[in-house]
Amino acid sequence: MLKIDKILFPCALLLAFSSCRPWTPASEPDMVQYELKGNISSMRNTVYSLDSTSNGYVASRIEPSLDNIYIEFDELGRKTLLRRYNSRNEPTGSETFTYGKNGLLKSEKAVSASGDVTETTTYTYRNGRLHSLTVRDGLDSLRKREEYRYFGKDSVKVTLNLSGKTDRGYRILAYDSKGRNISNRMYSADGEKVLSEFRNVYDSTGRVINAYTESVLLGRMDISTTYDENGFRSEQHLTGNRGETSLRYTFKVDKEGNWTERITERNGTPIRLEIRELKYRD
Numbered sequence: 001m002l003k004i005d006k007i008l009f010p011c012a013l014l015l016a017f018s019s020c021r022p023w024t025p026a027s028e029p030d031m032v033q034y035e036l037k038g039n040i041s042s043m044r045n046t047v048y049s050l051d052s053t054s055n056g057y058v059a060s061r062i063e064p065s066l067d068n069i070y071i072e073f074d075e076l077g078r079k080t081l082l083r084r085y086n087s088r089n090e091p092t093g094s095e096t097f098t099y100g101k102n103g104l105l106k107s108e109k110a111v112s113a114s115g116d117v118t119e120t121t122t123y124t125y126r127n128g129r130l131h132s133l134t135v136r137d138g139l140d141s142l143r144k145r146e147e148y149r150y151f152g153k154d155s156v157k158v159t160l161n162l163s164g165k166t167d168r169g170y171r172i173l174a175y176d177s178k179g180r181n182i183s184n185r186m187y188s189a190d191g192e193k194v195l196s197e198f199r200n201v202y203d204s205t206g207r208v209i210n211a212y213t214e215s216v217l218l219g220r221m222d223i224s225t226t227y228d229e230n231g232f233r234s235e236q237h238l239t240g241n242r243g244e245t246s247l248r249y250t251f252k253v254d255k256e257g258n259w260t261e262r263i264t265e266r267n268g269t270p271i272r273l274e275i276r277e278l279k280y281r282d
Helices: 004-017
Strands: 040-053 056-062 069-073 079-085 091-099 105-112 117-126 129-137 142-151 155-162 167-175 181-187 194-202 208-215 219-227 233-240 243-253 259-266 269-280
Antiparallel strands (some): 040 056, 142 155, 194 208, 233 243, 243 259
16 A cells, blocks of 8 residues: 655655745636536536437437536636526526635535525635535534645545544545646545545546546446547547447537537437537626
8 A cells, every 4th residue: 555644754845945835736627627618607508318210319308417407607617506407307406606715616505496505515725725625414414524635746645534433534646747637546444445446548638538437336437538629528438347338429519619519329329419508798
């Protein structure tokens, strides 16, 4: 097992005797996560299942999906509201996001469709880096706490604590020279067992072209991704314990260069249609 505590001492000396500034892992902007660009104020994404017909395919019903969402963005492209919908197009709950004066995410609040607070997450920082993450339920009882320790310029240790009990395990996150996460390995509390592992490979523009995941519960999965000339994810090939799957994505794009419709084909068969309603600021 990697004894990462030994890495701390040299870094401490550098900080004490030089002007070395703490490194910070790179973060992906919220709008980039949704393949969006421009001055967008909101997005509504609805997912439909496609059924075959004699004339091709038809969108028959709204698909139960975590992608049935509405998002509002501030002028800096950060999401401030995320609302989720079910297959009846009814809101099931929402999350609001607040930011501190330093521009960093300060808190998240999850609210049920009836308006009850179900979960609150707060973030604390030191030297501009995430120090802790605390999750509490609607009754203000502790659900989870994560504490972050930084080593050198390439690794972070995240200690996990659930419901106020003793440490339940930890994660080691590794980063490349540009601060991008290249691996995330979860250990048991005693460090003797690897519970899960994720690895990312990036292209020259910083897009993930290969992702590998393995866990004791879900097995392994290797995902390779290609992108089109607009930078949209266009094809994915998934290989895992249950075999292989190929996904292909085709788009309709608006005048601002954002996609407003996307069709997903699985092994050559269209299975899913997503329609996005985008609102731009003047």
